[in-house]
Amino acid sequence: MAESSSQKIPVTVLTGYLGAGKTTLLNRILSENHGKKYAVIVNEFGEIGIDNDLIIGADEEVFEMNNGCVCCTVRGDLVRILDGLMKRKGKFDAIIVETTGLADPAPVAQTFFVDEDVQKNARLDAVVTVADAKWLSDRLKDAPEAKNQIAFADVIVLNKTDLVSKPELAEVEARIRGINPYAKLHRTERCKVALSDVLERGAFDLDRILDIEPDFLEPGDDHDHDHDHDHHHDHEHGHSHGGLKHYHDEEMQSLALRTDKPLDATKFMPWLQNLVASEGQKILRSKGILAFSDDDDRYVFQGVHMMLEGDHQRKWKDGEPRESRLIFIGRELPEQTIRDGFESCITS
């Protein structure tokens, strides 16, 4: 029954706050000469000019699963549309879901975790967030949706960089990194980005959770001597290290855990499950590569809010450091509790 992921249709989710350039990126993807056919699921159907054969209007209907978990929400319309699209299998190679500017990406992603039929036919490839270089910093202060979209992203297309100065660009990048240091970030004008940077990313492919290192900005690119003197009333603070500014967003953060001591699977698994059960509303994304004691296989997992999936991935290679690494991106994460809990899972 299990179909390999390569037979499943990849689905790219395109998010971004109003006016950031989602439609520009979508049209760029569709118009480029790649020989591929896309089915496009859009909101605000008919109001934007998109030239594509297969274009479907969605209603962004979110409903709660009947499992007593308030953050287990799925996009019912997406289930229905993907089901209908599967009747036309072979007529398209990939699907792009464009969300509204105010949408939370979590229900879209969770649809791929919980719906059996969706899982059988399609796979979530990546969440791509288009951000407006000029206005994102403001939106991060006043629009929780914008912050969610940055926190959730696998790929961030930082657009309209031609409308800002270099210090302004460094500022907005630092703010993005303060929330999500792991997404691949691309600076663009008019969403000019290589399609390979936004499509076929495999960001939700367990086999490709190799790269959970922060996507650091290339040093030297922007040598920043700017001093940040404004005092943000929303308790953000910036400081500079070697020319690069670092921000810590008080509300949304990422947390990285690492140990080179083996973990005790019988302690770690219950701990992780309890953690996402109790703090899942705060945890937007989680990923990890784990080394368990008495286990020669790497174990990988990923999660969205309370939903987790994980599997043994492959044997640890000779000479490969058996190191466990986890990341959490979320809102008001209880850092010390998570760190202490993680420490207690190390094999004594």
Next chain:
Amino acid sequence: MSAFEPGGEPASIASVTDRVRPVAIGAPVTAIYFLGERAAFVGAEESVALVDAQGDGQGAISRVTVHDGGILCTASDGARIVMGGDDGKLAALDAKGEVTLLAQDAKRRWIDNVALHHDGAVAWSAGKTAFVRGGRGEDKTFDMPSTVGGLAFAPKGLRVAVAHYNGVTLWFPNMAANPEFLEWAGSHLSVVFSPDNKFLVTAMHEPALHGWRLADNRHMRMSGYPGRVRSMSWSAGGKFLATSGADAVILWPFASKDGPMGKEPAMLAPLQARVSVVACHPKQDVLAAGYSDGTILMVRLEDGAEILVRRNGTAAVAALAWNAKGTLLAFAAEDGDAGLLTL
């Protein structure tokens, strides 16, 4: 689930596989209906293949194009099939192969659901809007709070059940009365009335059915399925509701006034594969069940006795249909490999 041994059926099972007339549709099939003596295999896209049921097997398959795109929903009253497509069209096909365009959505929205009443009325939906066209042709519309998941006509009177998120709306298109709302949290998809008009059952997005006794709106939870229920069929006389979604046919008892309340369902014809389609015989207490591994069995409801119609080892069974007399069974797998069995 992936492990099976082709030809590994127990030797004792009765088989009628040699009496099946193969029909090569050659394209994915999603539904089958009998229109008189012709079997209509509805494709996933564009066309319907009409096959003369009594032919010698060499008879031509005539293919009729109905939609410009995917065919999303179908219903039949035995005289015609009404279909909705992703081209925004609602069209009817009769036994002669003639296509009539019934409606076209102005915004080219997908026609997601369709239902037929035995008096000729047709109901359909696009997004949140449900439509009904009575025998005299005037359309009535009703906007639901969320996207319509399923439609069904009550066996008596002009009453339409519209399934959506968090419940079912019972709509009386010809009456000024407010529609009745049956509430139950979750996403409700296909919906059916019991033939005696006493019960309403929905298949939910989660692997469960939900039912209401219409006299007092009492709830019936029918859960425990490993997978979503995509196929429901009432037995002759409406004593049982047979369903897919498990590795056996799940048969809920509806003969008493309490329906399945407080009762366990019967589990018939268990295999190492998921039941994908069920179709009850129109006259006798027998059903046909199709499985995810391609197996098709005929099963007697009384004692669960099985007869093999089709062996495993192929694509999942996508559709099954009996003719009105119950003398013919048509089937198709997801890949378009189909057949007709004369009893």
